[in-house]
Amino acid sequence: MTAYERSRILFKFADLIDEHNDELAALESWDNGKPFEQSAKEEVPLLSRTIRYYAGWADKIHGLIVPGDGAHHVQVLREPIGVVGQVIPWNFPLVMFAWKVGPALACGNTVVLKPAEQTPLTALYAAALLHEAGLPDGVLNVVSGFGPTAGSALAGHMEVDKIAFTGSTGAGKIIQELAAKSNLKSVTLELGGKSPFIVMDDANVDQAVELAHSALFHNQGQCCCAGSRTFVHERVYDEFVEKAKARALKRVVGDPFKQGVEQGPQIDEEQFSKILEYITSGIDSGATLVAGGARAGNKGFYIQPTVFSDVKDEMTIAQEEIFGPVQTILKFKNLNEVIQRANASPYGLAAGVFTNNLNTANTLMRALRVGTVWINCYNLLDAAIPFGGYKMSGIGREKGMDSLNSYLQVKAVITPLENHAWL
Numbered sequence: 001m002t003a004y005e006r007s008r009i010l011f012k013f014a015d016l017i018d019e020h021n022d023e024l025a026a027l028e029s030w031d032n033g034k035p036f037e038q039s040a041k042e043e044v045p046l047l048s049r050t051i052r053y054y055a056g057w058a059d060k061i062h063g064l065i066v067p068g069d070g071a072h073h074v075q076v077l078r079e080p081i082g083v084v085g086q087v088i089p090w091n092f093p094l095v096m097f098a099w100k101v102g103p104a105l106a107c108g109n110t111v112v113l114k115p116a117e118q119t120p121l122t123a124l125y126a127a128a129l130l131h132e133a134g135l136p137d138g139v140l141n142v143v144s145g146f147g148p149t150a151g152s153a154l155a156g157h158m159e160v161d162k163i164a165f166t167g168s169t170g171a172g173k174i175i176q177e178l179a180a181k182s183n184l185k186s187v188t189l190e191l192g193g194k195s196p197f198i199v200m201d202d203a204n205v206d207q208a209v210e211l212a213h214s215a216l217f218h219n220q221g222q223c224c225c226a227g228s229r230t231f232v233h234e235r236v237y238d239e240f241v242e243k244a245k246a247r248a249l250k251r252v253v254g255d256p257f258k259q260g261v262e263q264g265p266q267i268d269e270e271q272f273s274k275i276l277e278y279i280t281s282g283i284d285s286g287a288t289l290v291a292g293g294a295r296a297g298n299k300g301f302y303i304q305p306t307v308f309s310d311v312k313d314e315m316t317i318a319q320e321e322i323f324g325p326v327q328t329i330l331k332f333k334n335l336n337e338v339i340q341r342a343n344a345s346p347y348g349l350a351a352g353v354f355t356n357n358l359n360t361a362n363t364l365m366r367a368l369r370v371g372t373v374w375i376n377c378y379n380l381l382d383a384a385i386p387f388g389g390y391k392m393s394g395i396g397r398e399k400g401m402d403s404l405n406s407y408l409q410v411k412a413v414i415t416p417l418e419n420h421a422w423l
């Protein structure tokens, strides 16, 4: 298929997504439990936006002619990798679908995609829309199933040329091992995080509280890039904790299909129980529980928006990914100290910085070993912005131009010239 045909199919797909916005959003909220308003107003629009971004790239990917050192003509071709396996998680099923399928198809690959076992519906629906948009049979194959069986089968398959994975760091290691043991397929991984959100003393505390709140609690706290270590300068710490508590207590938890609800249930019983265990661990290790701390209601996997203050770096709740509505607030004294503490994590996915001081912002931006730094904002995930992790948060980048490289092979072609006159 020509690049232009691929581009047209992706643009048509994006239009069909928009036409089916509310059906996709309803399926997403049924599967995942996230507020319908968020699915309908943020996630489905982000799906079509990202697909359009890559539709635009499809016919702009091309090779180069480069200078050789002798009498030869050198071309560099950019080719699709071939069959791509993609394994995606349950926290943002449609957004993950876009980040994976968009660049893979724009570059001319075929795909076998495995959605998470908790949330298979929207990938199947989106695949049907892609088919309606004109994608030939067999180009995108959605295989629903469990991780250790269906997911691992893809990672270890001899005829899969690349595997792209988003999920936990533990599963990411298994994927990389399977890739190495089979055909050394190329691997991109987008894994966990324990991202710092740093509030300096020059900050407007009300704004910082609101931003830190959404950086952590968005999507029931189930974001790989959640701002899950809230570092607050000692001069504004007490005020911040009081206000963070008040904001958490105001958070509207309930039926995801009810208007105005900010927080639905956690994805499943396993995650629900794990989060409650982390809350117990926080209390046992001596952190101060200032809000929440228990199940919300007595039906469904709802958890009260929970805030801990007086959190110390060595506590489990400050080190491990909780993946739930639990904010941990840590106190710091100065910039150098917070840089060291923020970087003292095996993860390096993202960071938030809240300050009005340009020098502080620039210093933090350079010093933090993470793939994304949001300054005075958080969770902006536009299609053109590359996303991925340093350290144990992953390998490679998704979105933006950077994602294209991981779906392309590079072929050098060298042919002789009669003599140097034709260089």
Ligand code: ADP
Pocket: 087, 088, 089, 090, 114, 115, 116, 117, 145, 146, 147, 148, 149, 150, 151, 152, 153, 155, 166, 167, 168, 169, 171, 172, 174, 175
């Ligand atoms: P989470 O802890 O967020 O559920 P997982 O890493 O377990 O993250 O799941 C993310 C995706 O990875 C899902 O599609 C899941 O089925 C898949 N997965 C989990 N374990 C494995 C595995 N051993 N091999 C391949 N895929 C896996």
